[in-house]
Amino acid sequence: VTGAGIEIRPGEDGVVRVALSGELDLAAAPEVERKLREHERDGAVLLLDLRGVKFMDSTGLRVILSADSRARRDDRKLVLVRGPEAVHRVFRLTLLDQRLEFVQDEATSSERGG
Amino acid sequence: VDLPQQVTERQRDLEDQLRFQTAVVAAQADASNEGVLVASSDGRILSFNARFAELWGISEATLATGSNESAVQAVVDKLVDPDAFTKRMAYLSEHLEEKSREEIALKDGRLLQRVTVPLRGEDGRIYGRIGCFRDITDKRKREEGNRFLALASKELAASLDVERNLSRVARLAVPLLADWCNVDLSEPDGSLRQLAMAHADLAMVQLAHELRRRHPPRPNEPMGVARVVRTGASELHPQIPSQFADGTSDLGIQEIVEALRLRSLMIVPIAAPDHTIGAITFGRGESGTPFSDQDLHVAEEVAARAAIAIDNARLYRERDQIARALQQNLLPTTLPRIPGIEATARYLTAGEGTDVGGDFYDLFDTGDGGWAAVIGDVCGKGAAAAALMGLARHTIRTAAIRDRRPSEILTTLNEAVRQQIQDGRFCTACYVRIRPGDRTARLTVCSAGHPLPAVVRKEGNVEFIGKGGSLVGVYGDVELSDVAAELGPGDSLVLYTDGVTDEQRRGEEFGERRLVEVLSSCAGSSAGAIAARLDRAVRAFCSHDPVDDIAILALRVVS
Numbered sequence: 001v002t003g004a005g006i007e008i009r010p011g012e013d014g015v016v017r018v019a020l021s022g023e024l025d026l027a028a029a030p031e032v033e034r035k036l037r038e039h040e041r042d043g044a045v046l047l048l049d050l051r052g053v054k055f056m057d058s059t060g061l062r063v064i065l066s067a068d069s070r071a072r073r074d075d076r077k078l079v080l081v082r083g084p085e086a087v088h089r090v091f092r093l094t095l096l097d098q099r100l101e102f103v104q105d106e107a108t109s110s111e112r113g114g
Numbered sequence: 115v116d117l118p119q120q121v122t123e124r125q126r127d128l129e130d131q132l133r134f135q136t137a138v139v140a141a142q143a144d145a146s147n148e149g150v151l152v153a154s155s156d157g158r159i160l161s162f163n164a165r166f167a168e169l170w171g172i173s174e175a176t177l178a179t180g181s182n183e184s185a186v187q188a189v190v191d192k193l194v195d196p197d198a199f200t201k202r203m204a205y206l207s208e209h210l211e212e213k214s215r216e217e218i219a220l221k222d223g224r225l226l227q228r229v230t231v232p233l234r235g236e237d238g239r240i241y242g243r244i245g246c247f248r249d250i251t252d253k254r255k256r257e258e259g260n261r262f263l264a265l266a267s268k269e270l271a272a273s274l275d276v277e278r279n280l281s282r283v284a285r286l287a288v289p290l291l292a293d294w295c296n297v298d299l300s301e302p303d304g305s306l307r308q309l310a311m312a313h314a315d316l317a318m319v320q321l322a323h324e325l326r327r328r329h330p331p332r333p334n335e336p337m338g339v340a341r342v343v344r345t346g347a348s349e350l351h352p353q354i355p356s357q358f359a360d361g362t363s364d365l366g367i368q369e370i371v372e373a374l375r376l377r378s379l380m381i382v383p384i385a386a387p388d389h390t391i392g393a394i395t396f397g398r399g400e401s402g403t404p405f406s407d408q409d410l411h412v413a414e415e416v417a418a419r420a421a422i423a424i425d426n427a428r429l430y431r432e433r434d435q436i437a438r439a440l441q442q443n444l445l446p447t448t449l450p451r452i453p454g455i456e457a458t459a460r461y462l463t464a465g466e467g468t469d470v471g472g473d474f475y476d477l478f479d480t481g482d483g484g485w486a487a488v489i490g491d492v493c494g495k496g497a498a499a500a501a502l503m504g505l506a507r508h509t510i511r512t513a514a515i516r517d518r519r520p521s522e523i524l525t526t527l528n529e530a531v532r533q534q535i536q537d538g539r540f541c542t543a544c545y546v547r548i549r550p551g552d553r554t555a556r557l558t559v560c561s562a563g564h565p566l567p568a569v570v571r572k573e574g575n576v577e578f579i580g581k582g583g584s585l586v587g588v589y590g591d592v593e594l595s596d597v598a599a600e601l602g603p604g605d606s607l608v609l610y611t612d613g614v615t616d617e618q619r620r621g622e623e624f625g626e627r628r629l630v631e632v633l634s635s636c637a638g639s640s641a642g643a644i645a646a647r648l649d650r651a652v653r654a655f656c657s658h659d660p661v662d663d664i665a666i667l668a669l670r671v672v673s
Contacts, residue, residue, distance in 0.1 A: 026495065055623070057616060057662070058493040058542070065588055066538045086623065093582040094542070094563035095593050 004028035005052065006035050016043040021052030024060030033063045040067065044076055050083030051105075056090055068100060079103060149247035152233065155210055155240055157182045169226060169247050194219040206230065210240045217250070223403025224251045252408065259412035262290040266416045270423035274430055279423060281310040283416065284394075288312040291412060292396035294322070294374050298331070299384070299392035300343050306331050306392070313374065322370045329366035338364030342381045342393045348414055351379040352404035371397065378404040382417040386425050394420070433497070438463075440500040441474075444507055449477050452485050454550050455669055456641040460649050462613070462664040471663030472499030472541070473611040474507055480514050483549060489609040489667050490543035490564060490586075502539050505530065506586070510545065520545040520560030521594035524586065528562070531587030540587035544580070544609055548669070553603040555671050558596050562586045565612050568629070570644065572604030572673065574637035576630045603673035606644055608633060613652075613664030624655050641670040 005021040016039055024032065040046045046067065050056075064080070071078040079101045082088055091097040140163075143150050149166030153159055159180045167174045172188045186203065190196045199218065206214060210232055218226045230245040269282040280297045287295035297310040308326050313319045331340035337358065342349055354377060358368040371379065376397035384392040394417050398405060449457045459475055472492025480486050488510055492499045506527060513526040524545055531541065542564035549556045559567060563585035566578040579599045584592040601607060615624055632651045636644040645668040652664065 055616070057612070058491060058540075061585075062493050062538060062540065065540070065585075069538075086625075093561070093565065094585045095582050096585070098593075099584075099589065 004032055006032055008035065008039050010039060010042045014043045015045045015047050016040060017047045017049065019049040019052060022054060024053050024056040024063070026057065026059045029059040029063050032060075033066070036063070036067050037070075040070065040076070041074070046071060046076065046078050047081065048078065049081040050087055051081055053083045053087050056083070056087045061090060061094070061096075064100070065096075077101070081105060147248070151245045151247070152242060153182055153245070154242040157207055159185060160242060166247060169249060192220050192222070194221055206243065210243065224249055225254050226250070251403070255406075255408055258290055259408065262286060263412060263415055263419075265290075267419050270419055274427045276424050276427050277309055280420060281312075283420065284310040284312040287394075287396060287416075288314055291409065293399040293402065294318070294370070294376060294395075294397035296322070296326070296395040296397075297384075297392065298339055298343070298395070300390065304333060306339060306343065309392070318374055321373055325369040325373060326366045329364075329369060331364050331366065335363045338367050339381055339393045339395060340364065342383050343390045346383045346385050346390045348383060348410060349379070349381045350405060350407070350410045352406070353377065354379060367395070375399050378402070380405045380410050380413055382410070382413045384417045384421045384424065386421050391421060391424055393417075436497065440497065441472075441503065444474060444500065444504045446476060446478075450479060450485075452477075452548070452550060452669075454553060454672055455485075455548070455555060456672060457487075457667070457669045458640075458642040458645045459668075460645040460664075460666045462649055462652070462666075471495050471613070472503045473613065473663045473665040474503045475609065475665045475667045476507055476510065477667065477669075478511060478514070480518075480547070482518070484518070485548040485550070486510070486514050487546040487548060487607070487609060487667055487669060488543065489567075489611060489665060490541050491611045491613075491665075492541040493539050498537065498539065502531070502535055502541060502587075505534060506541055506543060510543070518547065519596055520547050520558055521583075521596045524560055524562045524583070524594055525592055528584070528586045528589075528592045532590065535587055540585045542612075543586055546607065546609065548607075550671075553671060553673060555601040555607075555669075557599040557601060557607065559599060560594050560596050562592070562594055565610065565615060567607055567609045568633055569599060569601065570606040570608060570633045570637060572602065572638060574634045576633045578626075601671045603671055604638060606636075606639075606641060606668060606670040608644060608648070608669075609667040610648070611663070611665045613662040616662065624652055628655065641668040644668045644670070 004024050007019040009017045011017055018036065018039065020032065022028065036046070048064065048067070068078045082102045082104055088097070091100065143163035146163060146165060149169040150163045151159065151166050152161045159177055159182055162177050164174070167177055170189050171192065172185060176184055176188055186200070190200065193199050202216070206212065213231050215229045218228055220226065227248045227250045228245055230243050232240045233242045233244050234240055265286050266283045269286065270279050272279060284295040284297055294313045295311070296308065298306040299309050301307050311319050311322060313322065331338055333340050333344065335341055337349065337355065354371050358364060358371060370376070374397065376399050378398040379395065381393050381395045383390045384394060394413065396405070396413055445461065449459055457477055459477070461473070472494060474490050474492070476486070476488040478486050490506055492502045492506065509527045509530045510523060513523040517523050517526070524543055527543060542562060544559070544561045544564035544567060546567060547558040557579070559580035560583065561580045562583045566580045569577045569579050580597045581595040583594040615626055615629055628651070632648055633644070636647055639647070645666045648666055
């Protein structure tokens with residue numbers, strides 16, 4: 001298990017950009033969850049970039065779903081940058097690709113979020 | 115111009131000053147914790163302090179003769195490596211300008227540090243050499259003790275395998291702390307089981323094993339391992355006591371002491387909060403100093419850390435056993451017999467050190483001529499996951515009595531999970547309604563976020579049936595679809611959890627492609643053979659125990 005990488009860039013445009021990489025699994029989920037909770041309120045939009053994620057299991061999915069429900073509750077927005085096919089497949093299978101907001105890349109999201 | 119009388123007075127002042135300074139230097143030298151020796155360039159002893167004589171155990175009378183040769187003669191017998199010492203002395207006497215710093219090991223176990231510098235006058239001439247000697251035995255022992263503790267702690271935390279960890283600790287103890295180290299753990303029946311032993315000489319380990327086996331500690335012995343385990347109090351024997359020698363205590367230890375030529379022993383308890391789990395015995399041979407209080411302190415500390423590690427592993431095992439027992443109770447022990455259909459379930463448990471997963475499956479009669487095959491996966495692991503798994507299985511069974519449509523049943527499950535599970539946990543589930551016909555079966559498949567089941571046709575084609583659907587327990591409004599399919603004679607239906615496809619080897623997933631390959635090669639096989647082959651393929655792929663639990667449920671219409 002190589003674990004997940006987290007890179008956080010709080011933007012002045014109201015968008016908190018978080019890029020995840022590696023394996024978003026049971027081992028990595030608690031740390032990712034903690035980091036998200038710590039930084040997500042720094043902006044109106046949390047942009048979660050999944051392009052670097054190689055693998056995601058149900059605990060990883062849970063981290064994203066709980067971030068989304070916190071965002072809705074606090075009147076913020078969670079936007080996901082679509083990950084590789086292996087990761088996106090999970091969202092499609094669970095129909096979350098329709099429920100959550102996905103963008104292809106960061107530029108599209110800046111237009112929307114910013 | 116000074117008068118003669120004034121000259122005499124000044125001279126007297128200077129002499130006083132000189133005497134005073136000499137006295138100060140001598141007092142400083144005597145008060146010093148370092149031994150000081152000053153030798154002339156031709157090798158005569160010019161001066162020394164009391165500490166020097168004491169460190170080397172040379173009489174001040176010998177030193178007072180000024181003969182460096184007789185001084186060297188007096189110490190050479192005490193050295194571990196006298197040749198190196200004399201060679202070094204010869205070298206330094208020929209290289210007066212060199213500074214030196216070295217450690218000298220004494221046979222009695224002490225370690226002296228010698229720092230020498232040339233004695234240089236203001237004119238730059240070298241008059242001889244001054245040497246300072248310091249006993250660094252304790253300092254070195256402290257360093258070694260700390261190093262041993264740090265390394266041992268790391269080993270103890272390395273895995274949940276207590277035996278492995280303690281063997282590593284025993285191997286670290288030799289030679290950092292002892293020449294022989296032995297770990298015994300007490301068994302539930304009160305007997306002691308030898309768990310690990312280390313000695314630099316492997317033949318000695320075998321011999322000691324044999325001696326220990328022949329004479330295991332007896333519970334009531336007044337001294338030795340049995341007593342330490344009984345009382346929880348350490349034993350420190352700088353010299354081996356006669357109680358061992360006369361056989362009244364721990365004959366095994368005594369025979370080992372003789373065979374291994376040990377001369378000092380310490381035994382420390384591995385103590386859990388409420389009882390002593392075992393003991394670690396350390397032995398030191400003739401080469402080392404007898405064990406000291408400082409050594410005992412290190413030994414006790416490492417035993418305390420071992421106790422914590424053992425207790426943690428035990429707690430973990432117990433918790434894991436409870437969760438697994440709970441899970442086993444939630445899985446069907448035997449599958450019902452469906453007319454015309456074979457069914458096999460396989461549950462692969464993840465390797466040691468991972469929490470119990472939340473995979474579940476079920477196969478039951480819905481009472482209307484139909485059957486239900488269910489598989490699911492609860493997010494997370496451990497007891498909380500097992501609880502959600504139980505809720506899911508029972509809710510599905512209950513809902514299946516009222517509703518026929520798989521999507522209705524999973525909608526009911528969604529409501530139940532949303533009502534009863536508050537921690538954000540969710541699950542996936544796939545429900546397949548099966549209506550057996552004449553060597554066929556009609557299927558209705560609904561997946562709630564679960565990997566779609568595969569149909570393996572008799573000819574080897576593999577199709578995934580069903581449509582993606584909402585996860586269970588996340589949203590109030592779920593989107594679930596029922597998809598119909600049909601199995602012909604010899605066709606199979608394989609339900610599985612994502613452990614199958616997610617299992618990895620060097621970052622690469624087993625994946626859907628390999629799943630299709632394996633299933634395709636199973637065409638015409640029995641349900642049992644399909645499940646077994648898939649199980650083997652996943653294990654062979656990742657070349658270790660799976661990191662996640664994996665459930666497989668295979669059904670086949672007999673042809």
